Amino acid sequence: MALLQAIDVTKRFGGLTAVNKMNFELKKGEIVSVIGPNGAGKTTFFNTLTGLYRPEEGKILFNGTSLIGLRPDQIAARGIARTFQNIRLFGNMSVIENVLVGMHFHLKQNMVSAILRFDSFKKEELEAEACAYELIKYVGIDTSLSNELAKNLPYGGQRRVEIARALAADPQLLLLDEPAAGMNPQETEEVTNLFRRIRDEKEITILLIEHDMRVVMRISERISVMDYGEKIAEGSPAQIRSNSHVIEAYLGRGAVAGQHEEMVK
Amino acid sequence: MFSKEKFQDFLAKLNTGYTPYVLILVHIMIGAIWVYSSPRSNVAFVVFISSLLTLYGLNTNKIFKLSAGLILALVVMPVLGVRNIFYLEIMFQISVFAALSLGLNIVIGFAGLLDLGYVAFYAVGAYLWGFFGSQQFYAIPYAPGIQPSDLPFLLPGDMFYLFIFIAIIVAALTGILLGLPVLRLRGDYLAIVTLGFGEVIRVLANNLDKPWNLTNGPQGITPVQRPTMPQFAVDGFNNFFGGIIGHTVSKADVYNVFFYLLALLVIVTIIQVVSRLNDSKIGRAWTAIREDETAAIAMGIPLVQMKLAAFATGASFAGAMGVLMAASRTFVSPESFSFMQSIGVLTMVILGGTGSIPGVILGAATVTVLNLQILQGFSLYLSQLRQSDAVIPIINFAWKNLSTQLDPAKYQRLLFGAILILMMIFRPAGLIPAARRQRELAADDEE
Numbered sequence: 081m082a083l084l085q086a087i088d089v090t091k092r093f094g095g096l097t098a099v100n101k102m103n104f105e106l107k108k109g110e111i112v113s114v115i116g117p118n119g120a121g122k123t124t125f126f127n128t129l130t131g132l133y134r135p136e137e138g139k140i141l142f143n144g145t146s147l148i149g150l151r152p153d154q155i156a157a158r159g160i161a162r163t164f165q166n167i168r169l170f171g172n173m174s175v176i177e178n179v180l181v182g183m184h185f186h187l188k189q190n191m192v193s194a195i196l197r198f199d200s201f202k203k204e205e206l207e208a209e210a211c212a213y214e215l216i217k218y219v220g221i222d223t224s225l226s227n228e229l230a231k232n233l234p235y236g237g238q239r240r241v242e243i244a245r246a247l248a249a250d251p252q253l254l255l256l257d258e259p260a261a262g263m264n265p266q267e268t269e270e271v272t273n274l275f276r277r278i279r280d281e282k283e284i285t286i287l288l289i290e291h292d293m294r295v296v297m298r299i300s301e302r303i304s305v306m307d308y309g310e311k312i313a314e315g316s317p318a319q320i321r322s323n324s325h326v327i328e329a330y331l332g333r334g335a336v337a338g339q340h341e342e343m344v345k
Numbered sequence: 346m347f348s349k350e351k352f353q354d355f356l357a358k359l360n361t362g363y364t365p366y367v368l369i370l371v372h373i374m375i376g377a378i379w380v381y382s383s384p385r386s387n388v389a390f391v392v393f394i395s396s397l398l399t400l401y402g403l404n405t406n407k408i409f410k411l412s413a414g415l416i417l418a419l420v421v422m423p424v425l426g427v428r429n430i431f432y433l434e435i436m437f438q439i440s441v442f443a444a445l446s447l448g449l450n451i452v453i454g455f456a457g458l459l460d461l462g463y464v465a466f467y468a469v470g471a472y473l474w475g476f477f478g479s480q481q482f483y484a485i486p487y488a489p490g491i492q493p494s495d496l497p498f499l500l501p502g503d504m505f506y507l508f509i510f511i512a513i514i515v516a517a518l519t520g521i522l523l524g525l526p527v528l529r530l531r532g533d534y535l536a537i538v539t540l541g542f543g544e545v546i547r548v549l550a551n552n553l554d555k556p557w558n559l560t561n562g563p564q565g566i567t568p569v570q571r572p573t574m575p576q577f578a579v580d581g582f583n584n585f586f587g588g589i590i591g592h593t594v595s596k597a598d599v600y601n602v603f604f605y606l607l608a609l610l611v612i613v614t615i616i617q618v619v620s621r622l623n624d625s626k627i628g629r630a631w632t633a634i635r636e637d638e639t640a641a642i643a644m645g646i647p648l649v650q651m652k653l654a655a656f657a658t659g660a661s662f663a664g665a666m667g668v669l670m671a672a673s674r675t676f677v678s679p680e681s682f683s684f685m686q687s688i689g690v691l692t693m694v695i696l697g698g699t700g701s702i703p704g705v706i707l708g709a710a711t712v713t714v715l716n717l718q719i720l721q722g723f724s725l726y727l728s729q730l731r732q733s734d735a736v737i738p739i740i741n742f743a744w745k746n747l748s749t750q751l752d753p754a755k756y757q758r759l760l761f762g763a764i765l766i767l768m769m770i771f772r773p774a775g776l777i778p779a780a781r782r783q784r785e786l787a788a789d790d791e792e
Contacts, residue, residue: 153648168640169636184646189625189627
């Protein structure tokens with residue numbers, strides 16, 4: 081059975097149809113990319129999946145149950161974690177606190193146990209702290225930065241903290257919105273490997289939006305191409321590379337522009 | 346030349362070894378002796394209470410801090426306060442406002458929800474005990490001013506203790522009631538709605554003297570009962586401290602000491618509750634909401650629930666302090682809960698440092714002292730000058746020609762405004778900025 085199923089999902093903003101009858105399926109353990117030109121509706125699609133937007137039409141099923149009408153925090157608790165296109169860390173909290181926030185709904189403590197500091201509370205906090213520390217190490221952040229405010233980290237570091245925070249929710253599905261944006265080739269290489277490790281070691285299914293074709297082609301098992309809110313193609317990297325629709329809508333234009341730039345130089 | 350580095354070096358040197366201990370003790374001694382010998386001097390009192398700041402700020406071990414603080418609060422302050430009861434009053438006010446600031450700090454500092462009607466919860470607590478702890482219940486059929494004076498009291502005065510807890514619950518419920526409809530709002534919109542809510546409570550208190558006289562209208566409810574004070578407590582206090590105080594202490598003054606100590610106890614409890622909440626998943630969720638609401642909800646934080654928790658917790662502190670205030674004053678009236686009070690508490694939070702627990706306490710102390718002592722003292726000084734024959738030399742201006750309209754005690758609003766503006770420009774994070782807890786982590790890291 082599919083882990084995630086989107087059936088005829090449509091999201092409109094006034095007269096603009098940002099996502100139009102999107103059909104999409106994700107199997108457990110896959111790494112799938114969604115690509116498309118700017119404004120194609122990729123991020124809107126992500127936001128409807130995570131409950132930040134409510135689609136006008138269509139169904140979204142996760143593990144066979146509908147996500148429509150659930151609040152974002154309820155959807156997160158069902159096992160979908162995400163990162164954001166423009167990093168949205170809690171800047172004035174320390175790195176480790178950011179990660180701890182990701183564990184929010186796994187922690188059993190409540191107001192009473194927090195005020196009275198039961199042993200169970202202390203134990204849970206220590207365990208959570210240790211777990212957060214491991215995650216920080218896992219995503220490749222220097223652990224001596226754990227107590228640093230998140231806003232003080234370099235760009236690449238902040239991207240990694242965001243991934244660690246999402247992993248802290250112990251999700252089944254991880255949505256990454258342009259995780260390699262603004263990274264240099266070496267950093268890109270590192271996070272690409274990180275994603276593969278997350279899938280292989282933690283068995284988390286990954287869906288990512290990405291513009292960097294090196295990342296997309298290297299990591300994806302399947303690619304979905306969106307343009308004007310619709311899915312125009314889907315297939316393996318090799319199929320997408322040779323798909324005429326895609327070349328026309330996206331890669332083609334990009335390739336031509338690239339050649340043009342080179343000629344100018 | 347005087348260089349900044351040298352100065353910092355000098356400060357650092359002062360803060361190591363035994364020097365801080367000596368400095369603190371000297372500061373406390375000077376302050377205490379000065380206040381003891383001239384109980385009416387404002388400067389002496391400011392020097393004295395600023396020793397708390399030295400105690401907090403300088404680098405000494407915990408046991409010293411704790412014991413020095415306890416002796417200051419439980420022995421030195423009551424003795425000095427009984428010699429000039431005004432000081433106890435100031436300490437009580439500082440505690441009340443510190444509690445309010447700590448409560449508002451949860452809503453504004455932690456969760457980032459701008460609440461301009463916070464004083465409403467304080468009113469809820471005060472009127473709760475004001476109603477049940479007075480004759481008001483039997484005065485319901487009478488219009489204000491015409492009720493007979495021999496009405497019985499509804500509840501015995503010792504129910505006061507129970508009502509502190511009831512007020513916590515009632516104020517928290519009021520907080521939730523306010524929170525529910527306004528949670529969709531952010532920033533300015535939220536501020537306006539809460540401002541309106543604060544005014545609604547005040548106007549209700551002002552006008553609920555008809556058709557049934559529930560609040561006795563603008564005249565306020567009086568007398569509100571205090572818990573009973575056994576005679577042996579008064580005698581005990583006199584036996585113990587009578588020698589140093591120099592005169593017999595009356596029951597009324599022992600009441601002042603009692604309320605001061607009770608307020609202190611409430612404050613210590615609140616500080617514990619706030620700092621423990623702050624260092625749990627609840628506090629982290631509040632801060633996350635303040636930092637980025639969208640990211641917070643996407644990370645699985647239930648926004649509505651956590652915001653309501655912030656509103657309720659903040660409100661409950663104000664409720665408890667309301668009961669305390671009503672009993673200590675034996676009087677509640679709507680004018681104590683004006684919009685200016687909310688702004689006052691907001692000023693304390695911003696001055697001290699939004700989100701910082703020691704900060705907002707310092708803010709509350711500073712604003713209260715400025716308000717009750719410095720401005721008042723300045724007023725007094727001006728009026729003395731007016732009555733004298735003194736003349737300002739160069740411009741040849743006689744002090745007695747100074748308009749009586751110029752009364753610094755009335756410039757509270759100017760003070761609040763100036764503090765808010767200056768802080769925003771020069772120190773937006775406050776006097777003691779909030780710091781994140783530093784966790785000790787690297788213990789297991791040896792690879």
